Amino acid sequence: METINISKGFKITLAGMPDISVIQIPEPETIAVCAMDIPYIRPKLLIKENDPVKTGTPLFCDKRNKCIQYVSSGTGTVKKIVFGERRRLKEVVIALNKNDDFIQFETLSSTDINAVPKSKIKKLLQQGGLWQSFREFPSKDTADENHDPPMIIVSLNGNDPFSPHPQAVLENNTEFFEFGIQILKLFSNRIVVTSRQSSLDRLNGFKDDITHIVPDFYPAWDPGVVLYQLKRTQKENRSWCISVEHLIRVAQFLLTGRYPVKRVVTVTRSNDKKPHILTRQGAPVKDLVGSLDENSLITTGRFNGRIVDPQTHIGFFETTLNIIKDNQKEELFGFIQPGLATPTASKTFLSCLAKTPKNLDCNIHGEERACINCGYCTSICPVDLAPNFIMKALLSDDIEDALSYGLLDCCRCGLCSYACPSKIELTKLLSDGMDAHYKDKE
Amino acid sequence: MNPLKKLLDRSEKYFTGSGKFNKLAPLFDATKTFFFFPSPKTRHRPFVRDNLDLKRFMSFVLIALLPVLVFGIYNTGFQSGLAQGKSFTLIQSFLTGLRYVLPIIIVSYGVGFFWEIVFAVVRRHNISEGFLVTGLLFPLTLPATIPLWQVALGISFGVVIGKEVFGGTGRNFLNPALTGRAFLFFSYPLSMSGEVWVAAKNTVDGISGATALSFTALSDSGFTLSNLFFGLVPGSIGETSALCCILGALFLVITKIANFRIMIGGMAGLMVTSIIFYIIPGGSDTWMNAGPLYHLCAGGFLFGIIFMATDPVSAPGTNPGRWIFGFLIGFLTVTIRVVNPAFVEGTMLAILFMNVFAPLLDHIVIKYNASKRIPNV
Numbered sequence A: 001m002e003t004i005n006i007s008k009g010f011k012i013t014l015a016g017m018p019d020i021s022v023i024q025i026p027e028p029e030t031i032a033v034c035a036m037d038i039p040y041i042r043p044k045l046l047i048k049e050n051d052p053v054k055t056g057t058p059l060f061c062d063k064r065n066k067c068i069q070y071v072s073s074g075t076g077t078v079k080k081i082v083f084g085e086r087r088r089l090k091e092v093v094i095a096l097n098k099n100d101d102f103i104q105f106e107t108l109s110s111t112d113i114n115a116v117p118k119s120k121i122k123k124l125l126q127q128g129g130l131w132q133s134f135r136e137f138p139s140k141d142t143a144d145e146n147h148d149p150p151m152i153i154v155s156l157n158g159n160d161p162f163s164p165h166p167q168a169v170l171e172n173n174t175e176f177f178e179f180g181i182q183i184l185k186l187f188s189n190r191i192v193v194t195s196r197q198s199s200l201d202r203l204n205g206f207k208d209d210i211t212h213i214v215p216d217f218y219p220a221w222d223p224g225v226v227l228y229q230l231k232r233t234q235k236e237n238r239s240w241c242i243s244v245e246h247l248i249r250v251a252q253f254l255l256t257g258r259y260p261v262k263r264v265v266t267v268t269r270s271n272d273k274k275p276h277i278l279t280r281q282g283a284p285v286k287d288l289v290g291s292l293d294e295n296s297l298i299t300t301g302r303f304n305g306r307i308v309d310p311q312t313h314i315g316f317f318e319t320t321l322n323i324i325k326d327n328q329k330e331e332l333f334g335f336i337q338p339g340l341a342t343p344t345a346s347k348t349f350l351s352c353l354a355k356t357p358k359n360l361d362c363n364i365h366g367e368e369r370a371c372i373n374c375g376y377c378t379s380i381c382p383v384d385l386a387p388n389f390i391m392k393a394l395l396s397d398d399i400e401d402a403l404s405y406g407l408l409d410c411c412r413c414g415l416c417s418y419a420c421p422s423k424i425e426l427t428k429l430l431s432d433g434m435d436a437h438y439k440d441k442e
Numbered sequence B: 001m002n003p004l005k006k007l008l009d010r011s012e013k014y015f016t017g018s019g020k021f022n023k024l025a026p027l028f029d030a031t032k033t034f035f036f037f038p039s040p041k042t043r044h045r046p047f048v049r050d051n052l053d054l055k056r057f058m059s060f061v062l063i064a065l066l067p068v069l070v071f072g073i074y075n076t077g078f079q080s081g082l083a084q085g086k087s088f089t090l091i092q093s094f095l096t097g098l099r100y101v102l103p104i105i106i107v108s109y110g111v112g113f114f115w116e117i118v119f120a121v122v123r124r125h126n127i128s129e130g131f132l133v134t135g136l137l138f139p140l141t142l143p144a145t146i147p148l149w150q151v152a153l154g155i156s157f158g159v160v161i162g163k164e165v166f167g168g169t170g171r172n173f174l175n176p177a178l179t180g181r182a183f184l185f186f187s188y189p190l191s192m193s194g195e196v197w198v199a200a201k202n203t204v205d206g207i208s209g210a211t212a213l214s215f216t217a218l219s220d221s222g223f224t225l226s227n228l229f230f231g232l233v234p235g236s237i238g239e240t241s242a243l244c245c246i247l248g249a250l251f252l253v254i255t256k257i258a259n260f261r262i263m264i265g266g267m268a269g270l271m272v273t274s275i276i277f278y279i280i281p282g283g284s285d286t287w288m289n290a291g292p293l294y295h296l297c298a299g300g301f302l303f304g305i306i307f308m309a310t311d312p313v314s315a316p317g318t319n320p321g322r323w324i325f326g327f328l329i330g331f332l333t334v335t336i337r338v339v340n341p342a343f344v345e346g347t348m349l350a351i352l353f354m355n356v357f358a359p360l361l362d363h364i365v366i367k368y369n370a371s372k373r374i375p376n377v
Helices: A118-127 A166-170 A174-187 A197-202 A223-230 A234-238 A244-256 A285-289 A376-380 A387-395 A399-404 A415-419 A426-441 B003-015 B022-035 B054-083 B090-123 B130-140 B148-160 B176-187 B189-193 B225-230 B242-254 B260-279 B292-297 B301-308 B319-339 B346-372
Strands: A019-024 A030-034 A043-045 A058-062 A065-071 A076-083 A089-096 A152-155 A191-196 A212-214 A240-243 A262-269 A275-280 A297-299 A320-324
Touching (some): A019 A166, A065 A118, A118 A174, A118 A244, A152 A174, A152 A223, A152 A244, A166 A244, A174 A191, A191 A197, A191 A223, A212 A223, A223 A234, A240 A244, A244 A262, A275 A285, A285 A320, A376 A387, A387 A399, A387 A426, A399 A426, A415 A426, B022 B090, B054 B301, B090 B130, B090 B148, B130 B148, B148 B176, B176 B189, B176 B301, B176 B346, B225 B242, B225 B292, B242 B260, B260 B301, B292 B319, B301 B346, B319 B346
Parallel strands (some): A019 A275, A191 A212
Antiparallel strands (some): A030 A089, A043 A058, A058 A065, A076 A089, A262 A275
């Protein structure tokens, strides 16, 4: 086990860490397969409303590569297909039947796995709706099946500081985890498994598999950050990554031949210690969050997720729901308050002297101003970018310069926007720049 | 509800949309957000944001300037008393000083804000907080006896030519306060460093320039090292006391508002250069022979390197760039003082000169950093 030294990141202790125990909630009435959390997808529907579907029936595929399918995680009938602006597919809602009726796929076993051709495993995973678990850098699009990745990074921790604890995910799944690693070894020569420092003491059974330990502040465990720290050659820029939760489901699917429907999610809010929740994939958000303050924001990752509506369903890649309070009051002379409990990455509030857990709210705390080159974004960026200079290059349409400054190393962690005193949407600008470049290349 | 909030809410309709004074919307916004800190909901990721904003950032510089300002006011009165041959008490000095300094500050803020509002209205953007600092830095670099119309002219030049013509705060490459001062220095050298200006009418012949910088016989006329350190010497309002500047510097460095690299780099550059000149034989009793400590405490160098050079907009944005930037300011300050006694205001010229080079330093550092990265295209 190696330790990766990362010095920059979000080092404030947050309040509202979920409890490690796992509870199960009753089966929901509806589930959905969501298209909003899938990057770059151009969905093509394969079913109509009121069609009956089984668990594992493909609902839509990606027009760019029709082999990549997104399948139903429940048995029932298609209740509604929800479209957003410009008829963008948002989600396919399915009213669940009492019992699951699985589509049975071919099974593999861990003894003869080395004899199976790689292409067959890939085909199986694409049919089973799990190939998209593999993401390819630098854009984190669905992995290209014809490309042999130089490295595959398995992250035991999710996208948010309070994503499910790996122990809750790995519990009773040791066999699947080991098999998953075996599969990855077929795809690539170098498998990197990373874990947060704090997760480690509950992962005794898996210590042999973990190759790298990362520090315990966001976003050190992000695969993009890990890749940046580990890569030595230009070829490694096209590495793959997969989360441990998806790896287990890939293995489970290949071993049992059935689409795995259960998953662990966390629901976090400040001043709360809710346990982890075991539920069906695509469960309704309102079932998970319970009662809600009207003004609060529900996100699937406070730094790099998306805003979700309580009436929608959780997506394939999402394992956390953060409920972030709206602190609406406009303080008199707010800009010069001493701030005894104010969370901040700067040293301008008295709260930076105490290490007590802080509550973040979903407010901007100021107005947008021009960049004053203060360098807060540079000093917090985990992949050593200078977001202020990249932003200026992007705004002047100088994509070549932006790329040479390392734009594609950006892991979209959101910390530059978080820290910016001028409240510039740096993450959005950089992320849009990367997307534009990627779509241009495609 | 707060009555002030009520008043603001009630008058909002006149300033927004098709209201009677909708052209003055930036002024209304500035007033409103000064009293009531705005905090809308986030719309893009990340959905949480830090509590530090530009208003707080700039206000902290003002807090750091307080010791300098208070001492400057006191010293103005004290020097005025000395020049009149009277010995003022603490309060007397302070009140006399206030009589001279307050109008200068009011004119500086008033005229400067006028230009800020004009440009904000024409360009339809909100008023940036950067001027809060410029408006106080500028008067502190002036002698207390400067005519008020020159203050107005100087701040106008600094704000308009030094900043707004380039697009406003964040886009200027020169420090606006120093630009204004340089303009006055070259246009009206007599008011800036003439011989007879001490803050009192009918004074005896001169002791004071803007800055104590004609080294020969300076020590004899009261400019000893300890006087320069504590600041009880004639000079510009804010820059006489090294001690107060250092207090401000500590505050800025601890809160990480200003970058310590520029300050340390600048002091190192000044020390090294002045020691080299000190070692070179000859030049006794000139600036060459002044020694590092005298160079450090004299002539507003500390004020410049702590409050002016650390202006993030006109300084480099990369750490190696900041070290070099600071070091060269120190080097140039001493060089200008020693080599060209006609321009005794070495610090001001050195900072402005290095401001021009800051983008180049950044460019070199960024290109170097980019060449060290594993290419990802």
